[in-house]
Amino acid sequence: MFSLDREFLMLKMASYKLTYFNVTALGEPIRFLLSYLGREFEDYRLSQDQWPSTKPKTPFGKLPVLEIDGKALHQSTSIARYLGKEADLAGSDNWEALQIDMAVDSLHDFRLALVGYFFEQDKAVKEKKRGPLLKDTVPFYLTKFDELVKDNDGYLANGKLSWGDLYFVACSSLINHIIEFDMFDKYENLRTLRDNVHSIPQIKAWVETRPKTPF
């Protein structure tokens, strides 16, 4: 079993450096998955004034970037799916993997609608977006996700834990911040999902000790 031992040793010895801002948002799913996997990682949090000089050094001008042994990876979903496979949390066949991917891509549609409002610079435009967002978009998506979790025994897909669940719960701090209420108070199946993820010992430990940030 020399090669397996060697692989194990290499995995344990790989160095991980996550570069992101001092918020949860798109960095947090990677922090959740690295914690789940028990990998130590440098959790490097940029200040806003470091961003202009850092941006040109990233693969596509965006964060988060995860360096594994110095190799720079980007795109939070791609990275989370990759780590999810390493953690055996990516479904047991192509069909199951697809169910996870569909849920996560729908979460991104929701997130994009939210951040399109949240980061809107023009106050009049922002106010105009607010009504339809809170009245239509937010209940539409949260109800859909709640039903999905109900149909999947407390998870987003396949009736079992996946990287998609970690992704969703990690992103929920940002979503709750933008919608200005706690989705887990209102949607009981989403609360079950959150509790299922937060009860994983490695996630529990991470959430208890992570830096406190506004979102």
Next chain:
Amino acid sequence: MFSLDREFLMLKMASYKLTYFNVTALGEPIRFLLSYLGREFEDYRLSQDQWPSTKPKTPFGKLPVLEIDGKALHQSTSIARYLGKEADLAGSDNWEALQIDMAVDSLHDFRLALVGYFFEQDKAVKEKKRGPLLKDTVPFYLTKFDELVKDNDGYLANGKLSWGDLYFVACSSLINHIIEFDMFDKYENLRTLRDNVHSIPQIKAWVETRPKTPF
């Protein structure tokens, strides 16, 4: 080899119905992949006035939807990755799959910047977005993709054909329409990528016979 024959027969007999609008855009990567796989599919193209009554019947209020034997799948990237796996175009290990995913997710960042401009209803806002988009965003992304293809021997990732390449070329009609020039005239490595994809006999046949649409 009875079970293999049986699986083959079932695959051939599965029914595929794609529901999308009468454009390429996010439906086209699925059309490319189904064509690549040699699967016959119903290419159902909605008119705009059918959309309000169809929208509530979709899984998350969006198109495209692909029904496989009546099971409704959504999210074009999730579906394309799934079909890409079926077609053995999804990389030979997790690391290779990650390289494809990163390229496709970056394409979506680019596409979202483009459609955010293209579908802007407020004429003044649209005009304001136009300058930075064409001057900065478009050359930034097209140069990045061109370099990526140069580094990968005519493909987006891993030096070989993947579903990401089909996705990119299928989406390029929309992108060219929005940027108002042909990216393949200006970026020689992207031209190589396009030619590599278009020279696949099944793709060539599809592109030659598909409905002609503005984009």
